[in-house]
Amino acid sequence: MLFINRSLCSLLISKYALFLIIVFFLSVSAVSAQQDVSCYHCHTQVVTQFRNNVHYQMGFNCADCHGGKEEPNASVISADVMSGNFIGKPSRENITGICSKCHVQEAKDYKQSIHWEQIQKGHPEAATCTDCHGIHEIRAISDPKSSSNHQNSPATCAKCHANKELMSAWYYGIKTDRFDTYKESFHWKALRNGYNIVATCADCHNNHITKSHTDPTSSTYPANLPKTCGKAGCHPGVRFDAEVALGFVHDKESLHTGELVFNKTNLDPKLKTYYLGPFDLAYWIALFFKILTTGVIGVFAGMVVLDFLSRFKLQKRW
Amino acid sequence: MAKLKVLEVSDTERPKVDTTMSEVYFKRFTFNQLVEHWVMIGSFMLLVVTGMPVKFPDAWWSPVIINLVGGFEMRTQIHHAAGITMVLLGVYHVTYHLFIDKESLLERKVWPTLKDAKDFWQTILFYFGKAEHPKYGRYSWKEKFDYWGAFWGMVMLCVTGLVMMFPFVAMDYIPYAYVHLSTIVHTDEALLATLFIFIVHWWNVHYSPEVFPMSKAWLTGNLSEEQMKHEHPLEYEEVMKQMQKGEDTPPKA
Structure with missing residues (x-):
C-alpha cells in the first residue's frame, strides 16, 4: 500500500511539474514574442x-x-x-510631422517658434522635437532622467546655445553666454541644489512657443514680462510696472566677460541708467569688493603670519 | 639667548604684591555683552553655513551642506531666521548703547583714535623686531577694527538682505539695477566677514599661543591679571591707580 501510494504521489508531482514547466515556457515565449x-x-x-x-x-x-x-x-x-x-530615418524637417500625428497642440505651438522659423528658412540644425525630448529615449518630462525635465532644461538648451560655432553659423549675434549668465541668478543657484520651484529656460522663454525677445508676441518681449514673471506659481500678486519687471535675468554679463555691459547693450540711455545704474555699477562694485576683500584679508592674514613668526624671535613681548 | 635669560629672571623676581594677593579678575564684558556675543556667534554660524553653499553653488560641498541642513527650502528658512535674529540683535545693540547706557557717547573708548593708527604701525614694526610691542588701553586697534568691521558689515548685510528677501517690494522704490547689485554686495561682504572671522578673529582669540585653546573671556566675561597686564597694560595701570586711591573699594570685578 505504501509503495503504491508513493508511486502515485511521485506520479502526481511529476505531472504537476510538467504542467508548470509547460505553463512557464508558454508564458515566457508569449511575453518575449510581444516584446x-x-x-x-x-x-x-x-x-x-x-x-x-x-x-x-x-x-x-x-x-x-x-x-x-x-x-x-x-x-x-x-x-x-x-x-x-x-x-x-526622417529628415529633420519631417520630425515635427511625425510627432504632430498625436501631439497636435504641441506641434501647433512649436510651429510658431523661432526654431521652426529657422528650419523653414533652410537651417535644419535649429532645434526640433528630438533635440529637447531625445530621439529614441524619449522619457516622460516628469522623469528626472528626461532631457526636458525641469532640472535638466538649462543643460539641454545649453547644448546648442553655448555652442559658439552653431550659434554664429546662420545668425550672427546669438549670445552663447546665456547659461553662464543664468548661473548667476538665484533661480539656478536654488535649482542646482534641488529646489525645483524656480524658473528655468522654458519657464520664461516658453517650451514650445520659443520666440526671440524682439518679437512683440514673445513671452520675453519687454512689455510681456510682467505677465511672464507674474505667472501663477512664480511671482503672482506682485505689482508689476512694465518698467519694474523689465530686468535682465541674463545680466552680470560683465562679471564673465570683464567687459562693460554699458558699452555693449543697445538700450536707450534712459533705460540703461534704470537697469544698470548710472554706470555699470555691477562691474565696479564687484571689482571694489575684489580689491577690498583681497586687501583686508591679505593685510590681516599677513599680520597673523607675522605675529606667528614673531613668536620665534626671543625678544621681550610685553 | 641672553635676552631669554633676562626674561626668566624677571619672571622669577616678581613683585611680592602679586603673589600675596588672592587671584584677581578684571571685568572685561558685562553679562549683557556676553549674551549679545553668544547670539551673534549662533546666528553668524548658521548664516555662514546656510549662505555659502548659495554663494558657491557649483562647489562639491554645496549640495552636501544643503542636504545636511535639510534641503534647500529648509536652508532658506534657517538663513532668514538667523538673519532676522542678527538684525534684531543689531537693533538692540544700537538702542541699548544709544539710549539705555548712561555713559556719554563721546567718552566711549570704542571710537578710533590717532593712537590706534600709531599702534597699528608699531605692531608691524614690532613684528619685524624694530620696536616695542604697543601698549593697549581698554580696546586695542585690532578689537576696534573687529567691532567696526562687524558694525559696518551688519548694516550692509541687513539692508541688502532685506532687498533680496523682498525683491519686488524693493523694486517699488529702487531701480532693478540696485536690486541685483545687492546680491553682489551681500555675498561679497559676507565672504569678507567670514574670512575675517575665521582667520583673523579666531587667531586673536583662539589659536594665538597666549590664549590657546581659547580666551575664556567670551564665557566668563573676565580677564586674569596676567592677561590684563599683557593685553591692556594702560587700562591695568588706570584700574590700579583707582584702586590705590580708594583702598576700601574692591577691585573692578
Missing part, C-alpha cells in the same frame, strides 16, 4: 534605448514613427517590416 519588435535583431542599441521610451511603455513600436508593416511576432529577419509606408 519582439523584429527591428531589434539589427538595431539592437536603438531598440534598447527605445525600451526606456515612454511611448514603448504605452505600447507603441518602431513602425508607429518609422512606418512600415507592423509585425510584432515577425521572425528573425523580416523584410516586410520595411515595406509599405516605411520612411527610415
Whole structure:
C-alpha cells in the first residue's frame, strides 16, 4: 500500500511539474514574442534605448514613427517590416510631422517658434522635437532622467546655445553666454541644489512657443514680462510696472566677460541708467569688493603670519 | 639667548604684591555683552553655513551642506531666521548703547583714535623686531577694527538682505539695477566677514599661543591679571591707580 501510494504521489508531482514547466515556457515565449519588435535583431542599441521610451511603455513600436508593416511576432529577419509606408530615418524637417500625428497642440505651438522659423528658412540644425525630448529615449518630462525635465532644461538648451560655432553659423549675434549668465541668478543657484520651484529656460522663454525677445508676441518681449514673471506659481500678486519687471535675468554679463555691459547693450540711455545704474555699477562694485576683500584679508592674514613668526624671535613681548 | 635669560629672571623676581594677593579678575564684558556675543556667534554660524553653499553653488560641498541642513527650502528658512535674529540683535545693540547706557557717547573708548593708527604701525614694526610691542588701553586697534568691521558689515548685510528677501517690494522704490547689485554686495561682504572671522578673529582669540585653546573671556566675561597686564597694560595701570586711591573699594570685578 505504501509503495503504491508513493508511486502515485511521485506520479502526481511529476505531472504537476510538467504542467508548470509547460505553463512557464508558454508564458515566457508569449511575453518575449510581444516584446519582439523584429527591428531589434539589427538595431539592437536603438531598440534598447527605445525600451526606456515612454511611448514603448504605452505600447507603441518602431513602425508607429518609422512606418512600415507592423509585425510584432515577425521572425528573425523580416523584410516586410520595411515595406509599405516605411520612411527610415526622417529628415529633420519631417520630425515635427511625425510627432504632430498625436501631439497636435504641441506641434501647433512649436510651429510658431523661432526654431521652426529657422528650419523653414533652410537651417535644419535649429532645434526640433528630438533635440529637447531625445530621439529614441524619449522619457516622460516628469522623469528626472528626461532631457526636458525641469532640472535638466538649462543643460539641454545649453547644448546648442553655448555652442559658439552653431550659434554664429546662420545668425550672427546669438549670445552663447546665456547659461553662464543664468548661473548667476538665484533661480539656478536654488535649482542646482534641488529646489525645483524656480524658473528655468522654458519657464520664461516658453517650451514650445520659443520666440526671440524682439518679437512683440514673445513671452520675453519687454512689455510681456510682467505677465511672464507674474505667472501663477512664480511671482503672482506682485505689482508689476512694465518698467519694474523689465530686468535682465541674463545680466552680470560683465562679471564673465570683464567687459562693460554699458558699452555693449543697445538700450536707450534712459533705460540703461534704470537697469544698470548710472554706470555699470555691477562691474565696479564687484571689482571694489575684489580689491577690498583681497586687501583686508591679505593685510590681516599677513599680520597673523607675522605675529606667528614673531613668536620665534626671543625678544621681550610685553 | 641672553635676552631669554633676562626674561626668566624677571619672571622669577616678581613683585611680592602679586603673589600675596588672592587671584584677581578684571571685568572685561558685562553679562549683557556676553549674551549679545553668544547670539551673534549662533546666528553668524548658521548664516555662514546656510549662505555659502548659495554663494558657491557649483562647489562639491554645496549640495552636501544643503542636504545636511535639510534641503534647500529648509536652508532658506534657517538663513532668514538667523538673519532676522542678527538684525534684531543689531537693533538692540544700537538702542541699548544709544539710549539705555548712561555713559556719554563721546567718552566711549570704542571710537578710533590717532593712537590706534600709531599702534597699528608699531605692531608691524614690532613684528619685524624694530620696536616695542604697543601698549593697549581698554580696546586695542585690532578689537576696534573687529567691532567696526562687524558694525559696518551688519548694516550692509541687513539692508541688502532685506532687498533680496523682498525683491519686488524693493523694486517699488529702487531701480532693478540696485536690486541685483545687492546680491553682489551681500555675498561679497559676507565672504569678507567670514574670512575675517575665521582667520583673523579666531587667531586673536583662539589659536594665538597666549590664549590657546581659547580666551575664556567670551564665557566668563573676565580677564586674569596676567592677561590684563599683557593685553591692556594702560587700562591695568588706570584700574590700579583707582584702586590705590580708594583702598576700601574692591577691585573692578
